[in-house]
Amino acid sequence: MSQKNKFETDAIRTQLERSQFQEHSNPLFLTSSFVFEDAEEMRAAFAEEKERNVYSRFTNPNTSEFVQKICALEGAEDGYAFASGMGAIFSSFAALLNADDHILSARAIFGSTHSLFTKFFPKWKIETTYFDASDIDQLDALVRPTTKVLYVESPTNPGLQVLDLDILGQFAKKHNLIFVVDNCFATPYLQQPIAFGADLVIHSATKLIDGQGRVLGGVTVGRADLIREIYLFSRNTGPSLSPFNAWVLSKSLETLAVRVDKHCDNAEEVVKFLEQHPTVNEVRYPFSKKHPQYQIAKKQMKRGGNIIAFEVKGGLEGGQRFLNNIKLCSLSSNLGDTRTIVTQPASTTHSKLSPEERAAVQITDGLIRISVGLEAVDDVIKDLNQALNQS
Numbered sequence: 001m002s003q004k005n006k007f008e009t010d011a012i013r014t015q016l017e018r019s020q021f022q023e024h025s026n027p028l029f030l031t032s033s034f035v036f037e038d039a040e041e042m043r044a045a046f047a048e049e050k051e052r053n054v055y056s057r058f059t060n061p062n063t064s065e066f067v068q069k070i071c072a073l074e075g076a077e078d079g080y081a082f083a084s085g086m087g088a089i090f091s092s093f094a095a096l097l098n099a100d101d102h103i104l105s106a107r108a109i110f111g112s113t114h115s116l117f118t119k120f121f122p123k124w125k126i127e128t129t130y131f132d133a134s135d136i137d138q139l140d141a142l143v144r145p146t147t148k149v150l151y152v153e154s155p156t157n158p159g160l161q162v163l164d165l166d167i168l169g170q171f172a173k174k175h176n177l178i179f180v181v182d183n184c185f186a187t188p189y190l191q192q193p194i195a196f197g198a199d200l201v202i203h204s205a206t207k208l209i210d211g212q213g214r215v216l217g218g219v220t221v222g223r224a225d226l227i228r229e230i231y232l233f234s235r236n237t238g239p240s241l242s243p244f245n246a247w248v249l250s251k252s253l254e255t256l257a258v259r260v261d262k263h264c265d266n267a268e269e270v271v272k273f274l275e276q277h278p279t280v281n282e283v284r285y286p287f288s289k290k291h292p293q294y295q296i297a298k299k300q301m302k303r304g305g306n307i308i309a310f311e312v313k314g315g316l317e318g319g320q321r322f323l324n325n326i327k328l329c330s331l332s333s334n335l336g337d338t339r340t341i342v343t344q345p346a347s348t349t350h351s352k353l354s355p356e357e358r359a360a361v362q363i364t365d366g367l368i369r370i371s372v373g374l375e376a377v378d379d380v381i382k383d384l385n386q387a388l389n390q391s
């Protein structure tokens, strides 16, 4: 199911067959199961001789539509949708890995994924080795005979490092590893990892794909043989996406391109503002010329995205003063919403890490992450400015 039309067209026009009612916009199929005409049809469905819906824990028209769209946008063969991004990450690994398998993962990854790798997978004898983005040329030494997966996010959360997907894709191929990319920050509109050799791409659809802070969802797309394993595991274990959330997310995809472009327009303005503000030390944004991996970002991303990280000079306390003086923007840990969101990772999402562990993933005490929304950017900048002046 590769991309046939241009991105925006596939995001809007990939749809289910119309029902007898000839609806223009796809309807919502709130049904837990599906009926059969006769015993033979039922037998054939359970023998998987014919593709059709049986039970919504397996597939449902709304989840299938959502998956088809993501496949078209990512250039993927097949996919499966989950109740959340973490549902997608856990189920994909659980389906593909066995006891004694080894994961090679970038160190800067989403907090719950880190917990999965360090607290839960060891229960099933699955070990993870972390590498730093700067060690990308020395990865060969970390590969074991049991290494099965190479896992990365790019850009990373919240440090906004950019990893070279092309180099990693070649490395994975050389060592016969399954290359998995969490593409949540970029969305398929800005970055399509399969073109750089990814075998699987995972999204938390909760973020920019929904884009309006309403529903949770996740999806894994990529190589059909791997998706088949993931599907068989998932239809028996029950992490599937609800039809309602799938319906919401499919509608959201229709506006993904225009929304993300506007998010990027606004983020670029905020970056310009932050770079000249006297109480700001450092601004990290993949498409800022000062970003250490600017050239890599340019090579693999269409634009820089809507997440910015910057450091206030006042450290942990300066960051707290900044948050306490914010009036318009939201203090929340979510991202990719229409509303601009600010958070201080060192005192919230990453407070359980030691200062050394935080430093290893570029999280300083005064680091603030902004998810730039779709408000009039002048109002956002006005709010940030008055809060920064008091930090």
Ligand SMILES: *Cc1c(COP(=O)(O)O)cnc(C)c1O
Residues within 6 Å of the ligand: 084, 085, 086, 087, 110, 153, 157, 182, 184, 185, 204, 205, 206, 207, 216, 217, 218
């Ligand atoms: C939010 C997020 C996840 C987890 O997604 P949920 O939908 O919250 O389960 C995974 N990876 C990244 C990069 C995220 O930002």
